[in-house]
Amino acid sequence: MKKKFKFITAPSFWLFLFGMCVCSAKVLDIRDDPQDPTGWNDGAVYFVWAEGDGEEGNFYYHKITNVRGGGTVNRIPLSTIIHDGDDSMTRYNISNRTRNAHRENGDTRKEQSYEFVWAPSNNGANPNRFEDIKETPDFKNLTTTQKFDYLHENDMTVNPIGALNGANCVSTMGDLAFKLTIYNDEANTYEGLQVGVPDDYSYYPSFWDPVFHWDIVDVSETTSGKPEQYEAFLLERTLQLCCAENQISRNIVSIEPLNVPSKAVTIEHVDSEGKNVWNITYHSNYYDEVKFKITDSANKVYYLVLLRVNVRLKVLRTDPEGVYAAIYYPDDMSYSNYQLILKINYKNGSSETKVLQTPIKGIEGENGDVEDACEISGGKNLKTAWYKLDGVTKGRDSNVSNFFITVVKDYDPNSQHSEGILAGSGDGIEFKDSGEGLKRVIKGGEDR
Amino acid sequence: MRKSIKPISLIFVVVATFLFVFFSSAVGAYDQEGIKSMDVKSGNLNITVSGTTGDEVTAVSISIYKPDGSTLVIMKTSSVSDENKFSETISLEKGTYVVKVANYDGGEVFSKENVVVNGKSKKDTEDGPEKQKSGNKK
Numbered sequence: 001m002k003k004k005f006k007f008i009t010a011p012s013f014w015l016f017l018f019g020m021c022v023c024s025a026k027v028l029d030i031r032d033d034p035q036d037p038t039g040w041n042d043g044a045v046y047f048v049w050a051e052g053d054g055e056e057g058n059f060y061y062h063k064i065t066n067v068r069g070g071g072t073v074n075r076i077p078l079s080t081i082i083h084d085g086d087d088s089m090t091r092y093n094i095s096n097r098t099r100n101a102h103r104e105n106g107d108t109r110k111e112q113s114y115e116f117v118w119a120p121s122n123n124g125a126n127p128n129r130f131e132d133i134k135e136t137p138d139f140k141n142l143t144t145t146q147k148f149d150y151l152h153e154n155d156m157t158v159n160p161i162g163a164l165n166g167a168n169c170v171s172t173m174g175d176l177a178f179k180l181t182i183y184n185d186e187a188n189t190y191e192g193l194q195v196g197v198p199d200d201y202s203y204y205p206s207f208w209d210p211v212f213h214w215d216i217v218d219v220s221e222t223t224s225g226k227p228e229q230y231e232a233f234l235l236e237r238t239l240q241l242c243c244a245e246n247q248i249s250r251n252i253v254s255i256e257p258l259n260v261p262s263k264a265v266t267i268e269h270v271d272s273e274g275k276n277v278w279n280i281t282y283h284s285n286y287y288d289e290v291k292f293k294i295t296d297s298a299n300k301v302y303y304l305v306l307l308r309v310n311v312r313l314k315v316l317r318t319d320p321e322g323v324y325a326a327i328y329y330p331d332d333m334s335y336s337n338y339q340l341i342l343k344i345n346y347k348n349g350s351s352e353t354k355v356l357q358t359p360i361k362g363i364e365g366e367n368g369d370v371e372d373a374c375e376i377s378g379g380k381n382l383k384t385a386w387y388k389l390d391g392v393t394k395g396r397d398s399n400v401s402n403f404f405i406t407v408v409k410d411y412d413p414n415s416q417h418s419e420g421i422l423a424g425s426g427d428g429i430e431f432k433d434s435g436e437g438l439k440r441v442i443k444g445g446e447d448r
Numbered sequence: 449m450r451k452s453i454k455p456i457s458l459i460f461v462v463v464a465t466f467l468f469v470f471f472s473s474a475v476g477a478y479d480q481e482g483i484k485s486m487d488v489k490s491g492n493l494n495i496t497v498s499g500t501t502g503d504e505v506t507a508v509s510i511s512i513y514k515p516d517g518s519t520l521v522i523m524k525t526s527s528v529s530d531e532n533k534f535s536e537t538i539s540l541e542k543g544t545y546v547v548k549v550a551n552y553d554g555g556e557v558f559s560k561e562n563v564v565v566n567g568k569s570k571k572d573t574e575d576g577p578e579k580q581k582s583g584n585k586k
Contacts, residue, residue, distance in 0.1 A: 261506065261527060262530050263503070283506050285552075286525055286527065341520070341523045343522065413520060414518055415557065416556065417557060418550035418551070
């Protein structure tokens with residue numbers, strides 16, 4: 001990449017420098033502020049897990065100290081995650097992600113076998129501290145399932161908020177107080193890839209947190225049939241892949257899109273000052289779910305699906321039963337430039353296609369305030385508008401099997417000229433309720 | 449002495465101009481980007497929409513309308529191969545439709561009217577033997 005030293009003499013350089021100072025100060029504020037709203041301020045968190053003898057495993061814990069807050073990822077080697085409670089030296093087995101949870105009513109089901117747990121109270125109103133209760137007879141006498149239930153019921157578990165796990169890492173976004181990854185340091189198999197953009201984000205949607213946006217994905221032990229997934233923003237035409245610092249130990253030697261025509265995506269290798277980065281440029285928004293085969297210098301192969309999104313499902317506080325779709329588009333455009341094509345498949349086998357011409361008036365911003373407008377700011381260089389998905393219902397009694405959304409530009413069926421499509425491929429972006437609420441259906445990079 | 453223009457020269461100029469204009473427009477048509485051709489084949493309760501595009505087209509939108517041409521029945525988008533071809537089979541009920549195809553990223557709309565879909569639905573197929581069974585019982 002070319003260096004732009006002329007930039008230093010320009011007024012924009014000093015503006016940039018000022019901006020960087022402001023941003024740095026913001027990060028430091030978050031790390032050091034004793035008034036952190038989560039109350040997390042002593043730099044420690046517990047990792048608890050179930051392992052070993054017994055049908056549901058025994059309960060173990062380890063205190064992780066010196067955890068830095070803010071956007072810095074705390075990288076904790078797996079080899080240091082050793083039970084603190086006795087001299088057994090029981091270590092966490094990172095491949096063990098589930099346990100059998102037995103309830104008193106006879107129910108048994110698989111549940112997650114680990115949690116990050118607040119060491120001190122997670123807010124001023126909650127007096128419970130894992131630090132204080134972990135060795136009490138009352139807690140020790142609980143079964144493993146009861147211990148996990150106790151931690152959940154008393155708000156002592158840390159919300160991971162969308163952190164990405166991989167075969168060789170367990171991560172948390174620390175309820176937006178800290179970022180932490182436990183990675184497998186022993187087999188040197190935590191293969192972290194960093195996903196970003198070449199220079200600065202042209203668009204940064206408001207549904208991403210600028211500090212806690214997770215940009216590293218663990219691609220170790222991925223296969224073509226079981227690739228890892230990473231969510232990027234649709235309108236960002238060029239994405240950049242590189243080895244995450246101190247993670248993948250070998251250079252990437254090739255990146256190949258697998259399920260698309262060669263003219264759909266351009267891949268460019270940029271080798272500058274020893275930094276081995278790859279630019280992936282998409283030539284159409286149609287290609288919103290492309291699978292890539294990544295080969296390193298030891299001929300080891302990884303698979304990654306890059307999902308490109310700009311539509312999110314929403315629920316209005318004033319209409320909790322309704323289902324809404326928020327679309328994100330460039331801020332030099334208007335909501336009137338976009339319409340939604342909604343295709344609903346019903347459980348009785350019938351289907352219906354609707355054209356949603358206008359968004360609702362009265363959108364809830366990220367802070368929860370309702371604004372009396374059809375569109376509001378949707379992040380950097382973006383606006384957002386919400387459309388009510390008439391006919392889409394949710395829950396067990398819903399008559400909807402699945403539904404698809406395509407976002408079209410200036411829809412006019414009588415025109416001999418199409419303004420094109422903003423988002424959606426095939427039947428559209430698919431959503432379905434498979435028992436865990438309405439979620440986007442990820443096809444895993446099927447052939448296009 | 450003034451030279452007069454010979455008729456043969458005049459004919460040559462006219463023919464040359466015609467050929468220039470003709471081939472220019474022909475080359476222009478060849479270079480024209482976007483959808484280049486489309487074909488619609490009716491099957492049993494479906495249609496197959498296929499065609500060719502210019503090099504720069506990476507995906508197309510296919511919209512199916514009722515005979516009025518403006519009531520949308522279904523919209524699908526499809527990729528364009530490296531050979532600049534696309535093909536998509538779409539399930540439809542019996543009826544007559546208007547099919548429109550355009551570049552995914554926008555451009556001229558190609559359309560074909562009076563596309564007739566025939567065939568037997570699953571329900572029809574199931575009803576046949578069932579009715580016959582009922583008839584036998586009687």
